[in-house]
Structures are given as structure tokens and as C-alpha cells.
Amino acid sequence: MKMAGKLGAILTVAMLTPSAPPVHAAPQYVGSEKCKICHNRKDQVNQFEIWSHSAHAKAYATLATDSAKALAAKAGIKGDPQQAPECLECHVTGFGLDTTHFAPAFVQENGVQCEACHGPGTAYKSASILSTTKYASNREEQHKLALGAGLTIPDEKTCVKCHNKRSPAFTGFVFKDYYERIKHQYKR
Ligand code: HEC
Ligand code: HEC
Ligand code: HEC
Ligand code: HEC
Numbered sequence: 001m002k003m004a005g006k007l008g009a010i011l012t013v014a015m016l017t018p019s020a021p022p023v024h025a026a027p028q029y030v031g032s033e034k035c036k037i038c039h040n041r042k043d044q045v046n047q048f049e050i051w052s053h054s055a056h057a058k059a060y061a062t063l064a065t066d067s068a069k070a071l072a073a074k075a076g077i078k079g080d081p082q083q084a085p086e087c088l089e090c091h092v093t094g095f096g097l098d099t100t101h102f103a104p105a106f107v108q109e110n111g112v113q114c115e116a117c118h119g120p121g122t123a124y125k126s127a128s129i130l131s132t133t134k135y136a137s138n139r140e141e142q143h144k145l146a147l148g149a150g151l152t153i154p155d156e157k158t159c160v161k162c163h164n165k166r167s168p169a170f171t172g173f174v175f176k177d178y179y180e181r182i183k184h185q186y187k188r
Pocket of ligand 1: 030031032034035036037038039114115118120121122125126127130131132135136142143144146151152153186
């Protein structure tokens, strides 16, 4: 009886103390440096390099320039544009979300990063989903798995969340032309 009681207690403790890491309710933003690990190949279209030379990579740094300060002043915003929610909204990734949505490695300073368009990556960036061999053998199935893990395939609607008249620097947006300037698709 004594033994059974002890065993019961151990089992109860075991059931209350899961050994698996806590599962996050939603995927988190990891930052472009994590995507770089696989998307920086010299023998293919190099997504990381294309992005790092784009205006998006500099979007946060831009807020420190004199023209940003002038635009902020004109909009009646006092203080540093790099601290102003009215500016950060479109110049960083995952603006307005609390810290539980960001992995520890995430760096806001890297501006409009991969995940601003492709969704938070902790789940889909897994090598078991985004695998070269699995994509080669069954692209459709892997694509479905990636979408299920939070990957988004952006379109014009994604862009106009930021490219719109609420931007104090707005000069218009034509998807086809703008897309041409940031495109980073593989040549298949
Ligand atoms: C472990 C390596 C690895 C990491 C890390 C990784 N990727 Fe990928 N990614 C791949 C591979 C491999 C493919 C499939 C390539 C192909 O089409 O053959 C892919 C495909 C994609 C696709 C197209 C998927 C589809 O089904 O249409 C997108 C978009 C993408 N990656 C974005 C990202 C972003 C954003 C990050 C960072 C959050 C990231 N990847 C991190 C390896 C990786
Ligand atoms: C999270 C907000 C956000 C999203 C989403 C976004 N952009 Fe941008 N984009 C910006 C910001 C901010 C800049 C200006 C950055 C700078 O100059 O420092 C910019 C600049 C650009 C530029 C350079 C413009 C210039 O005048 O030099 C192009 C091209 C562009 N974006 C294309 C796109 C396309 C295409 C999409 C959708 C697939 C998109 N962007 C989605 C925020 C965004
Ligand atoms: C609704 C989204 C949005 C908001 C809010 C926003 N921006 Fe931008 N910003 C953009 C986009 C998109 C671009 C790219 C310009 C383009 O081609 O339309 C940009 C470009 C810029 C540029 C570079 C172009 C230039 O004219 O020098 C500066 C500087 C800038 N923004 C400053 C600011 C400041 C300062 C604030 C806050 C007062 C702000 N932005 C708020 C989306 C936004
Ligand atoms: C401003 C938005 C934006 C940003 C930032 C962005 N992408 Fe994309 N990405 C797109 C769009 C739009 C497509 C084309 C989607 C389609 O197939 O219609 C795309 C497609 C892709 C593909 C699929 C290519 C293919 O041929 O299957 C990969 C891989 C990818 N992006 C990786 C990345 C990585 C890695 C980063 C950061 C280094 C990044 N993207 C940053 C908008 C973006």
C-alpha cells in the first residue's frame, strides 16, 4: 500500500511537470539574421543580400535622419522619431506587439525585416519544414506545412498596410513597379 501511494505521488508529479518546452500560443518574430542562415547562398537568388540592400533594411535607421526629424516636426510629433509610435508603426517589424511575440535574438534596429512580409518565423523556419530535399520531392505538401506553421506569401495587400497615405513621405504606390525593386524569387 505504502509503495503504491508513493508511486501514485511520483506519477502525479510527473504528470504535472511536463518535460517538453512550453509551447507558445503563437509563433514569434526571430529577425532576418535567422533567415540569413539558409537564404544567403551565393549559388542561388540571395534573398538576404537583396533585402539587406533594400530600403526596408534601413527603415529604422532612416528615422534618425534630418529629413525624418523634419517630417516628424511637420506632423506635430515631439521628440525622437525612433521612439515615436506614429513613425515606428511602419518602420519596424511587428510594431505594437508585446514582448511575448519576439524571440530573444530579435533586433528591432533591422527595420522592415523578412517577417514583416512573411509572418513570424519560429515555427516555419524549422529545418524539417523548410528543407531543400523535402521541397524537391514534394513542394506542394511542404508549402502547405509552412503555411500551417505561420508562413505568409505576401501580396499587394501586405504592402499597402505601410505604403499608404498615412505615411508622411507617401508619393504613391504602384505594386508592379515597387515589387520589381525588391523581388527575390528563385529562378525555376
Ligand atoms: C533551415 C534553413 C532555413 C531557414 C532558417 C529559413 N529558410 Fe526559408 N526556405 C528554406 C528552404 C530550403 C526553402 C525551400 C526552397 C525551395 O523552394 O526549394 C525555403 C523557402 C522559403 C519560402 C518559400 C516557401 C514556400 O513554400 O513558398 C519563404 C517565403 C521563406 N523560405 C522565407 C523564410 C524566412 C522569412 C525565414 C526566416 C524567418 C526563413 N525562410 C528561414 C530554408 C530555410
Ligand atoms: C511594415 C511596413 C512595410 C511593408 C509591409 C512594406 N513596406 Fe516597403 N517600405 C516601408 C518603409 C518604411 C520604406 C522606407 C524605408 C526607408 O526609406 O528607410 C519602404 C520602402 C520601400 C521601397 C523603396 C521606396 C523608395 O522610394 O525608395 C520599395 C520599392 C518598397 N518599399 C516595396 C514594397 C513592396 C513591394 C511591399 C509589399 C510586398 C512592401 N514594400 C511592404 C515599409 C513597408
Ligand atoms: C503608414 C506607414 C508609415 C508611417 C506611419 C510612417 N512612415 Fe515613413 N515611410 C513609409 C513608407 C512606405 C516609406 C517609403 C516611401 C515611399 O516610397 O512611399 C516611408 C519613407 C520614409 C522616409 C524616407 C523618404 C523621405 O522622404 O525621406 C522618411 C524620412 C520617413 N518615412 C519618416 C517617417 C517619420 C518621421 C514618420 C513619423 C512621423 C513616418 N515616416 C511614419 C511608411 C510610413
Ligand atoms: C516587403 C516585403 C518582403 C520582405 C521584407 C521580404 N520578402 Fe520575401 N517575398 C516577398 C514577396 C512579395 C514574394 C513573392 C510572393 C509570391 O510568390 O507571389 C516573396 C518571396 C520570397 C521567397 C520565395 C521565393 C520563391 O521563388 O519561391 C523566399 C524564399 C523569400 N521571399 C524569402 C525572404 C527572406 C529570407 C527575406 C528577408 C531576408 C524576405 N523574403 C523579405 C516579400 C517580401
